[in-house]
Every structure is written in C-alpha cells, then in structure tokens.
Amino acid sequence: xxxxxxxxxxxxxxxxxxxxxxxxxxxxxxxxxxxxxxxxxxxxxxxxxxxxxxxxxxxxxxxxxxxxxxxxxxxxxxxxxxxxxxxxxxxxxxxxxxxxxxxxxxxxxxxxxxxxxxxxxxxxxxxxxxxxxxxxxxxxxxxxxxxxxxxxxxxxxxxxxxxxxxxxxxxxxxxxxxxxxxxxxxxxxxxxxxxxxxxxxxxxxxxxxxxxxxxxxxxxxxxxxxxxxxxxxxxxxxxxxxxxxxxxxxxxxxxxxxxxxxxxxxxxxxxxxxxxxxxxxxxxxxxxxxxxxxxxxxxxxxxxxxxxxxxxxxxxxxxxxxxxxxxxxxxxxxxxxxxxxxxxxxxxxxxxxxxxxxxxxxx
Amino acid sequence: xxxxxxxxxxxxxxxxxxxxxxxxxxxxxxxxxxxxxxxxxxxxxxxxxxxxxxxxxxxxxxxxxxxxxxxxxxxxxxxxxxxxxxxxxxxxxxxxxxxxxxxxxxxxxxxxxxxxxxxxxxxxxxxxxxxxxxxxxxxxxxxxxxxxxxxxxxxxxxxxxxxxxxxxxxxxxxxxxxxxxxxxxxxxxxxxxxxxxxxxxxxxxxxxxxxxxxxxxxxxxxxxxxxxxxxxxxxxxxxxxxxxxxxxxxxxxxxxxxxxxxxxxxxxxxxxxxxxxxxxxxxxxxxxxxxxxxxxxxxxxxxxxxxxxxxxxxxxxxxxxxxxxxxxxxxxxxxxxxxxxxxxxxxxxxxxxxxxxxxxxxxxxxxxxxxxx
Numbered sequence: 001x002x003x004x005x006x007x008x009x010x011x012x013x014x015x016x017x018x019x020x021x022x023x024x025x026x027x028x029x030x031x032x033x034x035x036x037x038x039x040x041x042x043x044x045x046x047x048x049x050x051x052x053x054x055x056x057x058x059x060x061x062x063x064x065x066x067x068x069x070x071x072x073x074x075x076x077x078x079x080x081x082x083x084x085x086x087x088x089x090x091x092x093x094x095x096x097x098x099x100x101x102x103x104x105x106x107x108x109x110x111x112x113x114x115x116x117x118x119x120x121x122x123x124x125x126x127x128x129x130x131x132x133x134x135x136x137x138x139x140x141x142x143x144x145x146x147x148x149x150x151x152x153x154x155x156x157x158x159x160x161x162x163x164x165x166x167x168x169x170x171x172x173x174x175x176x177x178x179x180x181x182x183x184x185x186x187x188x189x190x191x192x193x194x195x196x197x198x199x200x201x202x203x204x205x206x207x208x209x210x211x212x213x214x215x216x217x218x219x220x221x222x223x224x225x226x227x228x229x230x231x232x233x234x235x236x237x238x239x240x241x242x243x244x245x246x247x248x249x250x251x252x253x254x255x256x257x258x259x260x261x262x263x264x265x266x267x268x269x270x271x272x273x274x275x276x277x278x279x280x281x282x283x284x285x286x287x288x289x290x291x292x293x294x295x296x297x298x299x300x301x302x303x304x305x306x307x308x309x310x311x312x313x314x315x316x317x318x319x320x321x322x323x324x325x326x327x328x329x330x331x332x333x334x335x336x337x338x339x340x341x342x343x344x345x346x347x348x349x350x351x352x353x354x355x356x357x358x359x360x361x362x363x
Numbered sequence: 364x365x366x367x368x369x370x371x372x373x374x375x376x377x378x379x380x381x382x383x384x385x386x387x388x389x390x391x392x393x394x395x396x397x398x399x400x401x402x403x404x405x406x407x408x409x410x411x412x413x414x415x416x417x418x419x420x421x422x423x424x425x426x427x428x429x430x431x432x433x434x435x436x437x438x439x440x441x442x443x444x445x446x447x448x449x450x451x452x453x454x455x456x457x458x459x460x461x462x463x464x465x466x467x468x469x470x471x472x473x474x475x476x477x478x479x480x481x482x483x484x485x486x487x488x489x490x491x492x493x494x495x496x497x498x499x500x501x502x503x504x505x506x507x508x509x510x511x512x513x514x515x516x517x518x519x520x521x522x523x524x525x526x527x528x529x530x531x532x533x534x535x536x537x538x539x540x541x542x543x544x545x546x547x548x549x550x551x552x553x554x555x556x557x558x559x560x561x562x563x564x565x566x567x568x569x570x571x572x573x574x575x576x577x578x579x580x581x582x583x584x585x586x587x588x589x590x591x592x593x594x595x596x597x598x599x600x601x602x603x604x605x606x607x608x609x610x611x612x613x614x615x616x617x618x619x620x621x622x623x624x625x626x627x628x629x630x631x632x633x634x635x636x637x638x639x640x641x642x643x644x645x646x647x648x649x650x651x652x653x654x655x656x657x658x659x660x661x662x663x664x665x666x667x668x669x670x671x672x673x674x675x676x677x678x679x680x681x682x683x684x685x686x687x688x689x690x691x692x693x694x695x696x697x698x699x700x701x702x703x704x705x706x707x708x709x710x711x712x713x714x715x716x717x718x719x720x721x722x723x724x725x726x727x728x729x730x731x732x733x734x735x736x
Contacts, residue, residue, distance in 0.1 A: 059498040155379050159398070159717070231492050232564060235718070321564045322492030324718060325401070 009121040010034065016292065035124050040110055040264065043303065045075040048263040050307070051314050058318045082256035090249050092153030101148035102250070102257040108144060109264045112137035115191055116271045118302055119281045119295035129189035134272060135176045138227055141265070142168050145229075148258075149246025160245035163235045166325055167226055170332035174223035177340035178216040181347040182276050185210055185356075195275060197358075200282035200301075207277045209358030212346035217277045219340040224269035225313065226328060228262070232320040233328055270309040278305055376404055379717070383412045387721045389439065389486070390731030394708075394724070401716045406709045414735040421695035426452055426662050427526060429692065433682075434520035436697060437733040439482055442468075442475040443675030444697075445524035447682040450605060450671035452526050455664045455686055463652045464528035465606045470645045471514070471523060472606075472673070473638040474541070477548075478507040479676035480588075480631040483728040487628060488559060490721040491568045496558045503551050506544050513537055526662065528655025538646055545639055555632060569625035573711055573723035577620045583707035586700050587678025588634065589727055592627040594620025599674040611644045613637045624726035631728075663690060677701055677728055699733045 010031035011024070018027075049064070049072060056063025064071030089098055115130045115137075117123035127133075142164065149161030185206070186194045198206050207214045226233045234245075247258045274280065281298040288294065323331075377398040383391040391412035397404040417436060421429045433444035446468060453460065460468075485500035508518040515523045515531050523530050559565050575585070580593040590597055598615040600608040616633035618626045666688040672681035678700030685694035704727050711727075712720060 055495075059495050060502065061498070155377055159377065159379065159401075163401075231494075234492060318495050320493070321488070321496075321562065321568060323564055324568065324716070327567065 007125060007127055009117075009123050009126050013121040013292070013295070031124060035113065036110065039113055039116075039118060044260060044264045044267050046307075047267045047310055048075045048259065050310065051263065051266070054311060054314045055318050058315070079253075079256050079260075082253045085252035087252035087254065090152060090154065093249065094151040094153065097147055097151035101144060101151055102254050102261070105141060105144050105148065105261050106257060108137060108141045109261060109268060112141070112268060113264075113271075116268075116275055117192055117195055117281055118271075119298040122281075122295055122299060123192065126192050127190065130191045131179050131183060131189045131194065131276070134191070135172070135179065138175060139168070139172055142171070142227060145246065148250075152246070152249035154249050156248055157246045160235070163325060164229070164246065167229065167233065167235065167328065170328050171223045171226040174219045174332055174336035174340050175227065177337060177344065178220035178223065179276070180340065180344035181210070181213045181216045182206060184344060184347050184351065185213070185358075191275060195280035195282070198279050198282060200279060200284040202279070202284075203359060204282070205277065205279040209361075210347060210350060211359065212343050212350050213277065215339045215343035215346070217273070219336045219343065220277070221273060222331070222336055224273065225316070226332065228265045228269060228313075230262075230266070230313070231317045232322045234322050235325055235328065266310060266313055267306070270306045270313065273309060274302060274305045278309070381720065381724075383409075386486075386489070387724050388729050388731050389482075392729070392731035392734070394712075394720070396712070396717060396720065398717055401718060403712055403715055403717055403720065406712045408705055408709055410705060410731065410734045412735065413732045417736045418695050418697060421692050423691070425691045426664055427658075429695075430525065431520065431522045434522055435732065436699065436736050437675065437677065437680070437701075437730050438519055439730060440475050440479040440676035441520050441522075442471045442524060443673050443680050444682075445522065446472060446606075447671050447673045447675075447680050448684070449524045449526050450673065451669045451682045451684045452664055454671060455667055455669045455684065457665075458527055458656060460528060460606075461653045461656065462607070462650045463532075464654045464656075466645050466649055467529045467533050467654060468524065468606045469608065469611070470533065470541075470642060471511075471521075471529070473641045473645075474507055474510060476676045477635050477638050478504050480635050481507070483676075483725070484555075484559070484628060484631055487569075487624075487722065487725040488565075490725045491565060493559065493562075493565060496555070499551070499554065499558070503548060506547070510537070510540060510544060513540060525655060527658050528653070530655075532654045533649065538649070541642065541646060545643060548639060552632070552636060560629065560632065566625060568719075568722060569628060569726070570623055572624045572719055573715070573726060575622040575707075575711065577622065579707075580622065583710075584703045585678065585707065586703075587674070587676070588627060588630050589678065589704060591615065592618060592630045593622035594618075599672060599679060603672070605671070605673060608641075611641050613641050624722055627726045627728075661690060663688060664692075672698070675700060677730060677733070697736055699736065701728075701730045701733045704729050705734050 008028055008031060011027040014027045014030050014034075015022070052074065053063045053071070064074035067073040067077040089095060112134060114124035115134050117126075146161045146164050146168075149157040149164065182194045183189050186197050188194075198204055198209065202208060207217050229235070247255065250258060281302040283294070283298050283301050287297055290297065379396050379398060381387045381394040381396065383393045387394065393409040393412070395407045395409065415435070417432050420432060424432075430445055430448065433448050434441035436444045481500050481504040485497045485504070488500065489497040511521055512518050514533070514537055515521050575589070575593045577594040580590045580595060585593075586597065596615050596617055599605070601615055614637055616630055616637065618630055618633075664686040666686055668683070668685045670681060670683045672679050679698065680700060681698030683696040683698070684692045687693045708724065708727065708729070712723060715723065
C-alpha cells in the first residue's frame with residue numbers, strides 16, 4: 001500500500017479495485033470526485049428538494065411538480081435557470097470579496113464533508129482530532145457568511161451580518177462542548193474512532209449506549225440549528241423583517257450558491273450528528289461477507305438515518321416562529337452550554353463507574 | 364468612491380429604509396429609521412406614494428359613480444368605505460333602507476371584517492417567522508374571497524354597497540356556502556389558538572412589545588382594534604349602532620388595558636369570533652323583501668351636508684359629504700382609521716429594537732392606501 005494513501009481511506013478503497021499499482025494522484029482524484037458528486041451534489045440537491053416538498057406539504061401546497069418525476073429535478077432546473085440570469089454586482093460592494101465569498105463558502109463546506117465517514121472505508125480524510133477540525137470548519141463557514149454579507153456594502157446586509165456574529169457566540173460553544181463527552185468516551189479526537197466505539201444496533205449507538213451523552217446530542221442539535229441560521233433561529237435572513245438578510249444583494253447564480261449552501265449546511269449537520277451520536281455508518285447486522293460491497297449497504301443505512309434527522313429539522317423550521325437575538329443568546333448560554341458541560345461531567349462519572357463500558361456491553 | 368464602500372466603522376448612526384416597497388406595511392409606505400446597533404434612535408415616516416386624490420375626484424363624479432373609488436381607499440375592507448358613504452348620502456335624502464338590505468349590509472361587513480383581520484394576523488405571523496401559520500390564515504381568507512366572488516363577482520374591490528341598498532341579493536346557495544364556511548372556520552380558530560395564541564415563541568415575541576396605554580391611544584385618536592386593545596371599549600356598532608346592529612347579540616371583546624402587540628393580536632382573534640356570531644344570527648333571520656330602493660337614473664341628493672361613520676376593520680371610517688343638490692357631491696372628506704396611527708407610530712417605535720419594528724407595525728394594521736387615499 002502506498003504510504004500517502006493511508007490518510008485517505010477512500011482512495012485506498014478505490015486502489016483495491018486495480019490489480020496493478022496505479023499513480024496515487026489518480027485514485028485520490030477519483031476519491032475526491034466520488035465524494036463531491038455523490039455526497040455533495042446529489043445528496044445536498046436531494047435535501048433541497050425534500051425541504052421544498054415537505055414545506056409545501058406542511059403549508060398545504062403542492063410544491064415543485066413540473067421538472068422531472070414529481071418535480072425531482074427542480075433543484076437542477078433552478079440552478080440552470082440561475083446561470084442564465086443577469087449577474088449584478090452592486091457598485092458599493094467590495095468586488096473581490098463579493099465574488100469570492102460564495103466560492104469560499106462552497107469549498108469550506110466541501111472540505112468539512114471530507115471528515116465525515118459515510119461507510120467503513122469511505123472517508124476522504126482520516127486524521128487525529130478531526131472532530132476539532134470540524135468545529136473549526138463550522139466557525140470558518142459562519143465567519144465567511146459574515147464576510148459575504150459585509151462585502152455587499154448594503155446597510156441591510158451589514159445589519160444582518162452583525163447579527164450573524166452574535167449567533168457565532170451562540171452556536172460555537174454548545175457545539176464544541178458537546179463534543180467533549182464523545183471524545184471522552186472514545187479517548188481520541190478523531191471522528192473515525194468515535195464511530196469505531198459505536199455499533200449498528202440502536203443500543204450500541206452513542207446516545208443509548210452512554211445515556212449521559214443524550215444531553216450533548218440535544219445541545220449539539222440545537223447548536224447546529226443556530227449555525228444553519230434556519231427558523232426558529234433565522235435572525236440573519238428572516239423573510240419578514242430582514243428581506244433575505246445578508247444574501248439580499250446576491251443575484252443570479254451567486255444567489256443559488258447560497259441556496260445550495262443552506263441545504264449543504266443542513267445535510268452536513270445531520271451527517272455530523274448521526275456520525276457522532278447515532279451509530280455512524282455501522283449496519284445493524286453483520287455484513288462482513290459482502291466484502292467491498294458492504295460499504296454500499298453501510299452508506300445507504302447511514303444516509304437513511306441522516307435523512308430522517310434532516311426531515312426532523314425541516315419540520316422544526318416550518319412549524320415554529322423565529323426568536324429574537326436575546327432569546328438565542330439566553331438559550332445558548334443558559335441552557336445549551338450548561339447541558340453540554342453537565343453531559344461531559346456525567347459521562348466522566350459513567351466512565352469511572354462502569355470502567356468505560358457502554359450499555360451495549362453491559363446488557 | 365472608496366470611503367462610500369460600506370464603511371461600517373463609523374460613529375454615524377446607520378440609516379435604513381423600510382419601503383416604499385417592503386413587506387412591513389400593506390401598500391407603498393416608507394419608514395426610515397436611524398439605528399445605533401439594533402436600537403432605533405429616530406423614525407421618520409413618509410406617505411404619499413399612493414395618493415390618488417380620491418376626495419377631489421369625488422367632486423367630478425356622480426353620487427353613484429363615486430362608489431367604486433371608495434373600494435380603493437381601504438381595499439382590504441372595501442365594504443366599510445362604501446357603506447359609510449352610502450349611509451351619508453342616504454341621510455341627506457332621508458332614505459329608508461329595506462330591512463333585508465340592512466341585513467345583507469351587516470352580513471358582508473362582518474365577512475369582510477373577518478377577511479381583513481385574517482390578513483392582518485397572517486402578516487403579523489409572517490413577521491415573526493411563522494410562515495406556515497400565515498399560509499393557514501390566508502387559506503381561510505381565500506374562502507371569504509370565494510364567498511364574495513359568488514356574491515358579486517369581485518374578490519377584493521366589491522362595489523357591492525349601493526346608495527339605497529346593495530348591488531345583488533343574497534341567494535340560498537350563498538347562505539349555504541356561508542354556513543359551511545362558518546363551520547370550518549370555527550375549527551380553524553381552534554387551530555390558531557394552538558399555533559399562535561398558546562405558542563410560547565409567538566407569545567414571547569409579541570408580549571410587552573409596542574405598549575400603548577389607554578391615555579396614549581386616546582390622545583392619538585386611535586380607533587378600532589388598536590384602541591380597544593388598550594382597554595378603551597369603543598365600538599361604533601355598540602356605541603352608535605347603524606344598519607340595525609343593536610338587534611344582534613355580540614360583545615366587544617375586553618382584554619384589560621395592556622395594549623401590547625399580543626393583546627392587539629388576541630383582540631382581533633376574538634373579534635372574528637364575535638363576527639361569526641353576528642353572521643350566524645343574520646343568516647338565521649334573513650327577512651324577505653327588496654334588497655335595494657330603485658333611485659332612478661338621475662339621482663340628485665338634496666342640498667346640505669351629512670356625516671356617517673362605520674366601524675371598519677381598522678377602526679372608525681367616517682365620510683363627510685357636502686351637497687349643492689346636483690348630480691354629485693360638491694365636497695367630500697374621509698376620516699380613515701390608519702391615518703392617526705401613522706403619526707403615532709413614530710413615537711411608538713423610538714427606543715425599540717429594529718428586529719421588532721415589523722412586528723409592531725404589523726400589529727397596528729396600517730394600510731398605506733387608506734392613509735394617502
């Protein structure tokens with residue numbers, strides 16, 4: 001095995017399909033395009049479509065039903081339409097930042113996806129402390145959102161950008177502290193090792209196997225909702241008061257980038273939660289005999305869990321009114337942060353009392 | 364050029380325009396706010412974007428020919444404008460309206476009131492981010508629009524009230540459809556209780572916000588739901604009944620004198636319940652007879668002056684007409700309920716957070732076309 005491929009398990013996985021040794025950059029390229037197409041483009045587009053269909057269902061509308069069977073290609077049709085729209089840049093905008101901000105956002109979120117394992121060896125980057133890396137990427141994406149709004153030079157966007165900075169204070173601490181308990185259990189900050197200590201059956205999932213982590217799960221779930229800037233935390237882009245918030249000035253294809261980023265954020269949040277708390281890619285029954293094809297089943301089961309969680313987020317968004325800035329701060333610092341901290345404390349106690357065993361082992 | 368590039372590091376307060384085309388107010392209307400962070404330092408409102416000179420146009424038109432213009436004054440409760448005008452002209456000539464016509468007038472007034480309140484609450488829900496609930500409210504308003512379409516062919520500007528009666532008679536089919544609507548609507552009202560009234564987020568966003576004390580409301584000469592939510596029980600339907608409102612049992616909802624956005628919302632919800640009560644009573648005792656007095660083609664009002672006021676969805680809607688005995692009014696003046704609210708709004712908004720501005724304005728139910736007319 002090539003040494004450089006060790007940190008890229010997916011490239012390693014593809015390498016096993018070839019008999020003769022092939023250039024490593026080729027399999028790395030193959031791995032990256034596989035990741036981009038399957039998990040970034042197709043899955044995120046599916047999330048966008050789901051969102052529109054579920055929202056329509058909740059609001060007793062029909063939703064997209066023209067492009068493709070039951071409107072399934074609507075997202076791609078919209079993207080195609082957006083490409084041909086006029087692309088205007090405001091004269092007051094900081095031009096270079098304005099143009100590059102959505103591209104930076106797209107690439108940041110793609111990079112963040114690299115740390116998520118979708119199956120046993122289907123992970124783009126497997127390195128130590130990748131959980132911390134993910135938190136850094138979350139912060140970076142949020143900060144880039146601020147610059148995206150700031151670069152437009154519009155008073156509306158600047159106002160909502162600064163609201164976004166307030167949200168920065170609210171989501172990062174709960175999310176980062178929620179990772180303490182899983183890291184404590186895994187004894188390692190790598191996402192792969194957090195997945196490795198879990199199992200496919202529900203009683204081997206983190207939240208059930210180590211009950212104190214359920215507080216962390218809740219804290220992280222709400223923290224990630226704040227990060228996504230979705231209702232009830234859509235302070236930066238509440239349609240009623242802030243127009244489209246920091247993306248009001250973006251038009252044409254750039255506006256559709258932001259739509260896509262919103263869906264990607266939702267998909268990424270669900271992936272992260274499933275990976276860390278809900279068993280990750282583990283399949284409920286033993287499928288070792290399938291060999292390399294086992295990865296496909298693991299990935300499908302993982303995506304099933306992700307989409308269930310995604311649907312739950314979508315329900316929340318369309319059912320609740322949005323809250324105020326002060327209410328978000330209060331929720332974050334009075335409820336979520338104490339929850340995450342007490343979760344890690346209780347997990348520590350659990351680890352001492354059970355000598356590191358989960359419920360799955362004890363049963 | 365360079366220093367104008369969105370410089371945010373500055374001691375200057377941030378100037379932000381809500382409108383003329385924004386979703387904050389129905390119709391074109393500008394609210395300019397000066398901000399220190401999120402706090403509103405000063406507010407200036409600017410109307411006139413939809414001024415059509417309706418009061419002046421009246422001088423050039425016949426008595427009947429002016430009626431469609433009144434629908435455009437407050438197009439969300441178009442019935443009430445026409446009703447006040449028709450009542451003023453009728454009092455000039457001392458016309459007696461047939462009982463069936465009066466009943467139909469009450470019926471459409473209350474239906475229109477429900478429709479208008481529904482849209483007001485829908486916009487309010489939208490402003491606090493409850494888009495789904497907003498859709499539900501619009502769905503019910505759609506049913507009322509369908510009823511009006513069945514009655515007179517129009518969904519928004521009805522021109523239904525005529526001098527001496529109404530334009531069309533109420534059919535059995537309409538009565539049946541209205542009863543059906545009332546049945547589904549009482550279910551919907553329970554839905555709104557769950558989705559909005561008892562919703563903690565909605566309550567938290569609206570309560571203790573935009574508080575108007577009863578004295579402030581009286582000083583600003585507010586009327587309608589905005590006044591009643593502040594604890595002053597003033598309703599023309601009770602205090603100066605017209606069209607025979609005194610014959611029907613209903614209450615003017617009282618909620619104490621808190622006068623915040625939440626009580627304004629709750630009052631509108633309760634008023635819709637009272638309106639359904641009135642509609643039920645009207646439908647159960649519809650009298651037979653003519654629905655309009657035939658006034659002939661060249662109607663001349665007697666010389667003199669008259670004033671009539673009705674309780675529209677937004678408050679007291681008054682029409683003053685002056686006649687020289689010709690085919691049309693020689694002078695006309697409208698007293699619209701949103702006009703005093705606009706002046707008062709500036710005082711109310713200073714010191715609040717900008718994120719609450721749309722909520723407060725939406726709870727006041729301001730209609731730009733009625734302010735400008």
